[in-house]
Amino acid sequence: MLKFDITTKRGLARTGIIHTPHGDIRTPAFIGAATRATVKALTMQQMRDLGSQAILANTYHLVLTPGTELIKDAGGLAEFSSWHGPTFTDSGGFQIFSLPDVKITEQGARFKSHINGDKLEMTPESSMQAQWSIGADIHMAFDHLAKSDNYDDMKEAMERTHRWLVRCVAEHQKLLSGETVAGGRNEQFLYAVVQGGDFNDLRAESARFAASQPVDGFGIGGVFTADGMAEMLQIVNNILPENKPRHLLGMGQEPIDLFVGAENGCDTFDCVGPTRMARNGSLYTLDGRINIKNAKFKNDFTPLMPDCDCELCRNYTRAYLHHLFRTDEITAKILASIHNEHFIVHTVDKIRESIDDGTFDSYKKQFIDRYYG
């Protein structure tokens, strides 16, 4: 069983430590999205330097290339990528939602490789096997993420997610009792995924089902905007057992999502937003996001964010970063990614500290007022 110690509790919000075979994660924490075993534009050393505690890779992408057997042979994701810290894998469930021409059957999902058109199938069992080979510390159950206003459609997807969860649990346990991977330790952990879309009665049902399964933690999936998220999380997290960690899947591009998530009982987050924003020139500041490519920054010789101690803000000006983007230099995306990832990681770090010392409400108000004001 994954060891999770809760340090402080305030309402649904809590701080704690997830103890993984590759190290501890102090929660709440933002987990860097390393889809293809790399955080785009950043080295693992840069991720360590900016304060990241863990990364999350994607099973679908690693199955396509370089293949999960290769990662197993390399000694697992942490060894292969030289991250060496705690790791998560997403199941590939998101790709069911995001790729075109995906066919869902009770068996699993069939889709075409976006790289070479190969027809592929992923099932709960194959996802578990792939994640076991990749050897991350924490695995996500293979779920059916859907987006619809139709209650029956969402109910169907949720119920399929539950049936698949049972199969994931069985396969996960079977794998753990067999051959060892990831440095000889069969210490890998499984999170169930809660679905149900925008229908809170389905969310409650899904949370009850997930809670009933022998899993180590929970992912909360299928969340697309902050609208209604607080209420949904209150319902779900009041049902999920308190002593297991909860990961809010895919949310964290907007800082308010992280405040709302932590406030309502989520322990970890992952999101591609910060680095994607960065590559596209959209940079976080305490006064909101700015597009550094805008003409008004051409002659702005101030730091992007004076009170930020990331590599970009410590050493360079807005005008310089503007120039790097305008000239399409690779360094633009590196520096911007360092800053955005640092910004979000540290925002969650401060959320954690504020929960511990009882100042969460004032920190949230002060941050949100300034950022969105």
Add this chain to the structure above:
RNA sequence: GCUGGAAUCGUCUAGUGGCAAUGACAAGAGACUGUAAAUCUCUCGCCUUCGGGCUUCGUAGGUUCGAGUCCUACUUCCAGCA
């Protein structure tokens, strides 16, 4: 000096009788939430009550219902010959 060729939006360019005029770049802005994203979208002559109106393709004339497209002259540039 002669003989060819060429002049179109900031730049390069499409265009051979119905055109406010093609594409790219540049420029201006926007989007992005478990990454098919170093991607995508919009604007890019002037004005507009968004119906449209006005002025454009080196300059000046001409032919034509109609000219960026055809003709004449001029200007500039390029190539070859002197």
